[in-house]
Amino acid sequence: MKNSKIKVATTRQSRLREMFRRDGAWPWLVNRTEPAVDVSHQVLLYIESLSVSFDGFKALNDLSLYINDGELRCLIGANGAGKTTLMDVITGKTSPDSGLVYFGQTLDLLGRSEAEIAQLGIGRKFQKPSVFEAQTVYANLELAIQSEKNILPTLVARFSPEQIDRIDQVLEVINLKDRGFMMAGALSHGQKQWLEIGMLLVANPRLLLIDEPVAGMTAQEAEQTAELLVSLAGEHTVIVVEHDMEFVRRIAKTVTVLHQGSVLAEGSMQEIQENPDVIRVYLGEEQ
Amino acid sequence: MKDASLFAQQFTALHTVRTKAPLFLGILFTATIYAAVCNLYVAEDSVLYVSTYTITLLGKYLCYALLALSVDIVWGYCGILSLGHGAFFALGGYAMGMYLMRQIGDRGVYGNPDLPDFMVFLNWQELPWYWSGFDQFWFAALMVVLVPAVLAFVFGWLAFRSRVAGVYLAIMTQALTYALMLAFFRNEMGFGGNNGLTDFKDLLGYNLLSDNTRVSLFVISAIVLALAYVCSQLIMGSKFGRVIVGIRDAEDRLRFLGYRTDYYKVALFVYSALLAGIAGALYVPQVGIINPGEYSPLNSIEIVIWVAIGGRGTLYGAVIGALLVNYAKTKFTAILPEVWLFALGALFVAVTIFLPNGIVGLFKRTSLNDGHDLGEQP
Numbered sequence: 206m207k208n209s210k211i212k213v214a215t216t217r218q219s220r221l222r223e224m225f226r227r228d229g230a231w232p233w234l235v236n237r238t239e240p241a242v243d244v245s246h247q248v249l250l251y252i253e254s255l256s257v258s259f260d261g262f263k264a265l266n267d268l269s270l271y272i273n274d275g276e277l278r279c280l281i282g283a284n285g286a287g288k289t290t291l292m293d294v295i296t297g298k299t300s301p302d303s304g305l306v307y308f309g310q311t312l313d314l315l316g317r318s319e320a321e322i323a324q325l326g327i328g329r330k331f332q333k334p335s336v337f338e339a340q341t342v343y344a345n346l347e348l349a350i351q352s353e354k355n356i357l358p359t360l361v362a363r364f365s366p367e368q369i370d371r372i373d374q375v376l377e378v379i380n381l382k383d384r385g386f387m388m389a390g391a392l393s394h395g396q397k398q399w400l401e402i403g404m405l406l407v408a409n410p411r412l413l414l415i416d417e418p419v420a421g422m423t424a425q426e427a428e429q430t431a432e433l434l435v436s437l438a439g440e441h442t443v444i445v446v447e448h449d450m451e452f453v454r455r456i457a458k459t460v461t462v463l464h465q466g467s468v469l470a471e472g473s474m475q476e477i478q479e480n481p482d483v484i485r486v487y488l489g490e491e492q
Numbered sequence: 493m494k495d496a497s498l499f500a501q502q503f504t505a506l507h508t509v510r511t512k513a514p515l516f517l518g519i520l521f522t523a524t525i526y527a528a529v530c531n532l533y534v535a536e537d538s539v540l541y542v543s544t545y546t547i548t549l550l551g552k553y554l555c556y557a558l559l560a561l562s563v564d565i566v567w568g569y570c571g572i573l574s575l576g577h578g579a580f581f582a583l584g585g586y587a588m589g590m591y592l593m594r595q596i597g598d599r600g601v602y603g604n605p606d607l608p609d610f611m612v613f614l615n616w617q618e619l620p621w622y623w624s625g626f627d628q629f630w631f632a633a634l635m636v637v638l639v640p641a642v643l644a645f646v647f648g649w650l651a652f653r654s655r656v657a658g659v660y661l662a663i664m665t666q667a668l669t670y671a672l673m674l675a676f677f678r679n680e681m682g683f684g685g686n687n688g689l690t691d692f693k694d695l696l697g698y699n700l701l702s703d704n705t706r707v708s709l710f711v712i713s714a715i716v717l718a719l720a721y722v723c724s725q726l727i728m729g730s731k732f733g734r735v736i737v738g739i740r741d742a743e744d745r746l747r748f749l750g751y752r753t754d755y756y757k758v759a760l761f762v763y764s765a766l767l768a769g770i771a772g773a774l775y776v777p778q779v780g781i782i783n784p785g786e787y788s789p790l791n792s793i794e795i796v797i798w799v800a801i802g803g804r805g806t807l808y809g810a811v812i813g814a815l816l817v818n819y820a821k822t823k824f825t826a827i828l829p830e831v832w833l834f835a836l837g838a839l840f841v842a843v844t845i846f847l848p849n850g851i852v853g854l855f856k857r858t859s860l861n862d863g864h865d866l867g868e869q870p
Contacts, residue, residue, distance in 0.1 A: 296748060323750035335745040337738045344734050347503065354750045356759050362731040364503065408749065 242309035242326065242411055249274040249412060249442050250295070255304030257290055257466075264290040265301065266466035272412075277438035279453045280446045282463035283486070288446045289332070291463070292414050296329050297322040308412070324354065326411035328404075330418065334397035338390030342381055342400060345389050346372045349404035371407060378433065379403035394421040402433070412442045419452050431456050508729025509722060516808050517718055524714040528707050544703050548778050551710035553818050555775035558717050560798045560814035561807055562767035565724055567796065568804030569733065570760055571740035573658070576665030577768050578792035579672050580640035582782065584769030586676075587639055589689035589782040590623060591632030592700075596693050609691065610684045620682045629696055636773040637766050644765030648758040655754070657743075666789050673787035688783025695777050706778070713774045717811070720767050724807055727763070736760055737805075797840045803850025812851060 224231070242249070250272040257265040265287045272278055280288050293299040295306060297319040306314040314322055323329075337345050350368055352358070376382045379399040384392065389400060398418060405413055418434065419427040427449070435456055437443055447453050453460060453474070460477045462469045470480045477483055527550060530542040559581050566572040598605040602612040606619060625631040647668060651661055679685035698705040727733055738746045739753050746753050776782045785791070795814075802813020817836070824832045847853055 318752070319747040320750050320752045323748050329748045331744070331748075335742045337734075337741050337745070339737060339741055340734060344503070347731065348734055348738055348746070349749050354752070356732065356755060359732040359735055360727070360730050404745075404749070 328410035505729035554713040558771035560810040564810035576669040579669035580768035581772040582786035584772030587635040588773035592692040640769030648761040676784035690781040803852035809852040
């Protein structure tokens with residue numbers, strides 16, 4: 206008892222001494238720069254025992270998931286398995302009841318706003334294509350490009366040649382080269398999906414979260430999307446949520462199956478298809 | 493590459509102003525100079541003579557046009573439906589009114605050199621603290637922009653940070669202006685109760701009743717409107733403006749791209765309130781009175797109707813709407829005063845159904861809102 210009191214006193218003292226050290230600056234005076242994403246253990250995204258409940262319904266239930274740097278991971282699962290909720294937690298839209306989400310080894314994502322998380326290099330594509338319909342394709346990409354996103358810099362923002370080149374490249378990649386002048390609202394559904402993917406690309410994020418990329422696409426467009434996503438992996442890390450099993454089979458190296466808010470199985474498509482649990486709860490319904 | 497630089501050129505704010513300002517400014521200044529000259533230098537019995545009454549009326553319209561412009565900035569471009577912009581207008585007006593009150597000096601009915609008439613009438617012995625400084629024009633001018641801006645900042649900060657939007661926000665802005673109206677109606681507030689502030693004599697030493705002063709105020713209103721127009725076009729033509737339109741159409745998308753959209757909305761709301769305050773300050777010396785009626789919710793709704801009728805998201809549409817509707821109002825209320833509100837309502841309904849892009853929507857084919865119905869914006 207007495208011992209612990211002394212301990213408290215000494216820690217207080219040492220803290221005070223720490224304050225007056227002359228070989229350093231006080232932490233609140235140091236210009237805080239975010240540490241770079243640390244992937245020395247190959248893992249880019251750590252999700253540990255994450256739980257979220259809405260009015261008693263457990264959308265995520267003690268979910269743990271690790272995504273390696275440069276990986277392309279597919280998430281599948283029935284409706285209500287928690288795929289979108291998981292994306293919401295990673296991107297800062299929903300705050301979980303308990304659990305950890307780390308980007309690299311050092312960056313805690315919980316408690317940050319959507320905008321902060323986006324600026325750390327996490328891009329998200331929504332299920333329903335979400336583009337700025339009343340603006341041109343070019344303006345859409347301009348808004349998405351990596352730049353200062355505070356008010357004053359945007360008031361005086363001008364294009365740099367690098368940015369123009371970057372937008373040009375992306376327009377090429379997403380096959381909208383000749384539609385730069387067009388209002389985004391006038392694009393077809395599939396083209397909007399591509400534009401939104403382009404908006405992610407132009408920002409050059411470390412991690413891409415892509416929710417149902419091929420919904421509403423023709424077979425040919427889906428084929429191109431698959432090629433694009435596969436080519437992105439390596440340089441970027443990609444997490445794809447998709448219902449279309451054919452599509453998942455084509456792109457996936459590792460698949461994670463979610464069921465009732467937690468991970469049911471993880472492995473190659475082959476392993477997943479042979480997993481008895483998965484067959485019972487998910488694939489069984491399809492085959 | 494060649495294409496891209498062409499695009500880039502189009503994306504500079506200056507380009508927007510170059511394409512959108514000359515016609516507007518040309519018409520505005522031609523009309524202003526014409527009216528001013530015809531009032532001051534043409535004989536009264538000439539056909540070309542413009543009466544001082546008309547000049548004051550036009551000056552009033554220009555203030556309304558500036559007010560409509562400020563609403564268009566938040567509503568047309570950012571989708572924030574504010575039904576309380578009359579509050580910012582009236583606050584700017586009151587700040588100017590307080591200065592004009594202090595200028596009266598001992599020329600009031602009671603001849604008290606320190607207290608405005610209504611305070612003498614209420615048996616007050618000394619000037620309330622918040623009236624101090626208003627005998628200085630610079631101070632009053634500062635308050636004209638500062639008070640609406642601070643109120644807009646506090647209100648916007650609270651509302652936009654907790655992501656209040658759409659109808660809820662509209663109702664809150666109504667409540668804001670209604671609360672201010674009730675407060676200003678009370679005599680204890682020290683703003684003249686339901687009579688408001690009136691009986692003004694002069695502004696910076698110039699007699700408010702003289703033709704020269706009236707024409708000057710009218711010309712100044714036109715210049716301020718022109719400045720506000722150019723400034724707003726510059727802002728809306730910049731990347732900031734495209735972020736604002738993005739907020740209107742897909743706010744979530746912008747958040748996940750890394751923009752703090754709440755900060756953007758607060759900034760825009762403050763800018764808009766500031767313009768509304770300036771409009772109020774120009775309005776008061778021309779009409780000669782400011783009273784709590786300016787805070788009435790109906791007034792604020794009327795502003796929104798001007799913008800809807802003129803056309804949203806173009807700035808000049810708001811100006812045209814304000815001028816036309818107010819001209820119609822002047823004519824109508826002279827002939828059939830009790831029918832006016834019904835006519836206005838009918839006009840609003842008709843425009844909403846048949847002209848979703850307002851009157852200017854009839855003439856322009858390509859614009860920011862082309863092929864895009866703003867009516868569905870929550």
